[in-house]
Amino acid sequence: MSDLVSYKIDSGVATIQMDDGKANVLSYAMWDQLEAAFDRAEKARATVLLKGRAGVFSGGFDLKEMSKGPEQAACLISRGSKMARRLLAFPTPVIAVSTGHCIAMGAFLMLACDYRMAVAGDFKVGLNETMIGITMHHFGIELARYRLPPNYFNRAVINAEIFSPEDAIDAGFYDCAVAPEQLEASIAQTTALFGKLDGQAFGSTKNKSRKDILELLNRCIEADLVIPK
Numbered sequence: 693m694s695d696l697v698s699y700k701i702d703s704g705v706a707t708i709q710m711d712d713g714k715a716n717v718l719s720y721a722m723w724d725q726l727e728a729a730f731d732r733a734e735k736a737r738a739t740v741l742l743k744g745r746a747g748v749f750s751g752g753f754d755l756k757e758m759s760k761g762p763e764q765a766a767c768l769i770s771r772g773s774k775m776a777r778r779l780l781a782f783p784t785p786v787i788a789v790s791t792g793h794c795i796a797m798g799a800f801l802m803l804a805c806d807y808r809m810a811v812a813g814d815f816k817v818g819l820n821e822t823m824i825g826i827t828m829h830h831f832g833i834e835l836a837r838y839r840l841p842p843n844y845f846n847r848a849v850i851n852a853e854i855f856s857p858e859d860a861i862d863a864g865f866y867d868c869a870v871a872p873e874q875l876e877a878s879i880a881q882t883t884a885l886f887g888k889l890d891g892q893a894f895g896s897t898k899n900k901s902r903k904d905i906l907e908l909l910n911r912c913i914e915a916d917l918v919i920p921k
Contacts, residue, residue, distance in 0.1 A: 697725035699732055705883050706738035715751035716744050718797050722754075723771045730778065739886050740786045741879065742779075742805060749790035750798025752820075762919045772797050773831040773913045779804035780835075781906055783895035785886040789879060790857070791872075794865065796820055800832055802865055803839040806898070807882060810857040810869040817860040823852040830912035838905045840864035 698709045708729040710716045733740045744750055753772060758765045779786050779801065788805035794817045802808050810817070819836065821828050828849055836849045844863045847853040857869040870878045899906070 695725065696722050697729050699729040701733070701736060701738055704736075704738055704887060705741055706733035706736060707741045707743065708733065709743040709745070710750060711745040713745075715793075716748050716798065717751055717754040718768075718772055718801075719754035719757055720768065720771065723775055726775060727778075730782070734783065737784060737891060739784050739883060740782070741789060741883065742786060742801070743789045744791060744794075744798075747792035747815075748798075749788070749792055749794040750801065751793060752796025752798050766917050766919055769829050769831070769916055770913055772800070773829070773909070773916065776800050776804040776831070776835060777906065777909050777913070780902055780909070781899055783899075784891060785889070785894065787879075787882060787886065789875070790815075790817075790866070791875070793817070794860075795854075799865060800835055803835055807886070808866045808868075809875075809878060809882065810860065810866045811872050811875055812857050812869045813872070815857050816854045817857055817865050818852065818854040818863075819848050820852050820854065822850060829916045831909055831916055834905070834908055834912050 696710060696712050698711065700707050708726070710722065710726070712722065730740070753768055757768050785807070786805045787807045787809065788802050790802065790810040793815050794802055796819060799817060799819055819832070833849060837845060840848055841864050848863060855863050855865065857866060860866045861869060
């Protein structure tokens, strides 16, 4: 099997890129490789640049694995939730860059990052779970409640409204959207700004300010493993 996640580091910035050649579905194999890449970045104390492939950040969970049964689905959801929680508590900055569609668990990964950049264009962004017959898990509800503006929460989580990259800024999924030709300059500017932060102060403040939500998400992860009878 070819690598799904690449890792490179330069000048204190670790670029972690998902690329399965298709929709960047979040399978066990993808989670394994993401975990390994973040392990390397954490050991290096590097700022992380998390990217997808051209046209798609991630289309969400691997539905083939999700369809194997309730227990299998719950385990895969738990794996994704734990990864998103790790990003929320990661000791160094995590900057996400979306160059395409960002859907379902892909959007939750985006919500877990410290700064979210996107390429403007004809791309879909949002949480489509209730549109495709999936009841939203506790973790997703609470992460969305934490990161999305209140006036967009119902629209995004319950109504499964899908946004353009530009509209996704107001909806809370992205912090900025730039033209494709401006992306590399914007990435360089953003990583430079984060590079000026004191690493110890950043990590401590990030985890101190997120203490309550991290504890709540721990409980959500446990609750989501309970299979309804």
